[in-house]
Amino acid sequence: MNQIATDATTGSAQATLFADWRDYFALLKPRVMTLVIFTAACAMAVAPGKLHPMLAFTGILCIAVAAGAAGALNQWYEADIDALMKRTAQRPLPAGKLAAGEALAFGVILGTGSVAMIGLALNWVAAFWLAVSILFYVVVYTVWLKRRTPQNIVIGGAAGAFPVICGWAAVTGDTPLFAWMLFGIIFLWTPPHFWALALFMEADYAKAGVPMLPVTHGLPETRRQILLYSCLLVPLTIAPTLLGMADWAYGGTAITLGAMFMWMAIKVSRSTATAPSQMVAEKQLFKFSLLYLACLFGALVADRLLLP
Amino acid sequence: MNPDPANWTDAERTAFYARRESRNRALGILLFVLVALFFGITVVRMTDQINAAPKPVAAPTVPAQ
Numbered sequence: 127m128n129q130i131a132t133d134a135t136t137g138s139a140q141a142t143l144f145a146d147w148r149d150y151f152a153l154l155k156p157r158v159m160t161l162v163i164f165t166a167a168c169a170m171a172v173a174p175g176k177l178h179p180m181l182a183f184t185g186i187l188c189i190a191v192a193a194g195a196a197g198a199l200n201q202w203y204e205a206d207i208d209a210l211m212k213r214t215a216q217r218p219l220p221a222g223k224l225a226a227g228e229a230l231a232f233g234v235i236l237g238t239g240s241v242a243m244i245g246l247a248l249n250w251v252a253a254f255w256l257a258v259s260i261l262f263y264v265v266v267y268t269v270w271l272k273r274r275t276p277q278n279i280v281i282g283g284a285a286g287a288f289p290v291i292c293g294w295a296a297v298t299g300d301t302p303l304f305a306w307m308l309f310g311i312i313f314l315w316t317p318p319h320f321w322a323l324a325l326f327m328e329a330d331y332a333k334a335g336v337p338m339l340p341v342t343h344g345l346p347e348t349r350r351q352i353l354l355y356s357c358l359l360v361p362l363t364i365a366p367t368l369l370g371m372a373d374w375a376y377g378g379t380a381i382t383l384g385a386m387f388m389w390m391a392i393k394v395s396r397s398t399a400t401a402p403s404q405m406v407a408e409k410q411l412f413k414f415s416l417l418y419l420a421c422l423f424g425a426l427v428a429d430r431l432l433l434p
Numbered sequence: 435m436n437p438d439p440a441n442w443t444d445a446e447r448t449a450f451y452a453r454r455e456s457r458n459r460a461l462g463i464l465l466f467v468l469v470a471l472f473f474g475i476t477v478v479r480m481t482d483q484i485n486a487a488p489k490p491v492a493a494p495t496v497p498a499q
Contacts, residue, residue, distance in 0.1 A: 144453045147460035178482075180474045187471075247475045 145228065149218040153201055153229055154194030154236075161419070162193040162289045168423040169293035169308055172430045177297050181248060185296035188244035189289050191236050192256050196263040196285070198233035202226055203268050207334040213327065244296065252295040259288030273335070276342040279324075283316030284309075304371045307362065308426075314359040315419055318352045318391060322412035325349070325394075326402040349395045352411070356391035360384035363422060372429050379425035383418050390414055 166189040170182060177185070201208065201219055209220035218224040237260045245253030267282030287309045294305035321339055324331060325348055328340040340348045363384055367377030393407040442450070 144450050145457065146453045147457050150457075150460075178478045180478045184471065184475055247479070 145218070145224045149223040150232060152218050153198040153224070153232060154191075155197030155201075156194075158197060158286075159190050159193050161416075162286070163190045164420065165308075165312060165423055166190075166289040166293035168427050169290040169305065170297050171427045172308075173294045173297040173305070175297045177248075182296075184247045185244060185252065185293065188240040188247075189256065189292050189296075191240040192244075192260050192292075193289065195233045195235075195237035195240060196260045198229055198236065199260075199264045200268045202229040202233060203264070204272075205229075207273075207336060210334040211330045213330060244292070248296045249299045251299050251301070252292050255288060255292045255295055255301070259285060259292060262288065273337065276337050276339040278337070279320045279339070280317050283313050283320075286316055287312035304366065307366055307371070308423075310362050311359070311422070312419070314355055314362055315415065317355040318359065318387075319412065319415040319419075321348050321352050322394065322408050322415065325408040326405040326412075329402070345400060349397065353391045353395040356388055360388055366426075372426060376425045376429035380422060383421055387411075387414065387418050 163186055167186050170177065170185060201217055204214075205217075205219040205226060208214035208217050214220065219226060219229055241253050241257045241260070244256055263282070263285035267278065267285050271278040271281055290308040290312060291301050291305055294308070295301050324338045324340050325345060328338070328345070331338040332341045339351060360380075363380040364377060366372040367374060367380065390407065390411040394411050397405065397407045399405045399408070439447075439450075
């Protein structure tokens with residue numbers, strides 16, 4: 127049973143009750159996992175070569191579990207700042223549903239288990255990139271960057287992009303240029319997506335002392351950076367078609383969605399709203415960015431699998 | 435919740451048992467799924483290796499004199 131202990135240094139609330147399975151599941155950050163599963167599955171579908179459905183399922187499962195392990199370790203390390211933010215205060219550790227040691231052990235076991243399993247069932251190249259993705263998210267993003275630099279999201283975005291590399295490597299055993307282009311798309315998509323959120327959650331981040339760009343450089347600079355990264359993102363999404371790696375079905379989708387993304391980014395850059403309730407353009411961009419990535423990868427899969 | 439189980443109320447004790455049961459059930463299902471998964475992976479990998487192995491060449495038959 128959880129030990130009852132008030133941890134004043136970490137800000138964690140008391141562990142109050144024997145943890146339920148739902149508390150462990152919540153540690154995995156299931157919402158983040160959905161995006162990871164989707165992008166990794168798309169990369170596996172697009173990668174040349176065939177994989178037995180059982181092995182493909184195993185690959186996706188390992189990538190999802192590894193993402194969950196990284197999420198658990200992130201929550202273990204960040205319990206103190208999670209307790210200060212409204213959005214995260216109800217997570218299992220700050221809410222006192224789990225003890226810190228349980229979350230740490232859970233994350234380590236799942237992380238090592240998923241890496242070993244993908245290595246044994248598929249190949250060790252995929253296992254290597256999976257281990258890199260966990261370590262990058264936990265060590266580079268969570269421990270090193272998040273509390274030190276406003277560029278945390280930019281470099282940390284790579285952690286969310288590694289699953290496509292793992293997915294591709296699971297099928298082919300290598301990581302060609304196209305796989306790294308998909309990596310680049312997610313890498314460049316992350317800053318506009320998270321900064322749009324950070325704009326209307328700025329007060330929460332400031333309260334927790336997290337140096338997000340709106341906190342350290344202000345709202346106008348964040349809006350300028352969103353536009354800058356959008357300008358880099360949209361051409362990269364069209365590049366696979368221009369380089370002959372994808373057909374025009376994907377290219378057309380990328381151009382259309384890219385134009386919409388740019389239009390919303392321009393709206394955000396022109397916005398002068400300071401109160402979260404007035405930040406309509408920012409909320410619109412945040413929601414659209416999720417749809418944007420899903421449609422983009424969906425179009426890529428359709429382009430590769432459905433069209434002759 | 436009281437830190438000492440000896441001081442728990444009936445409601446606290448019931449909640450504790452309910453949570454422990456749900457966790458044990460989830461763990462049981464997880465273990466079963468893992469066993470099925472490892473079995474499936476083993477079958478697929480072994481089938482791949484059997485299919486990839488060189489087929490034995492039949493010796494030419496000599497017609498009876």
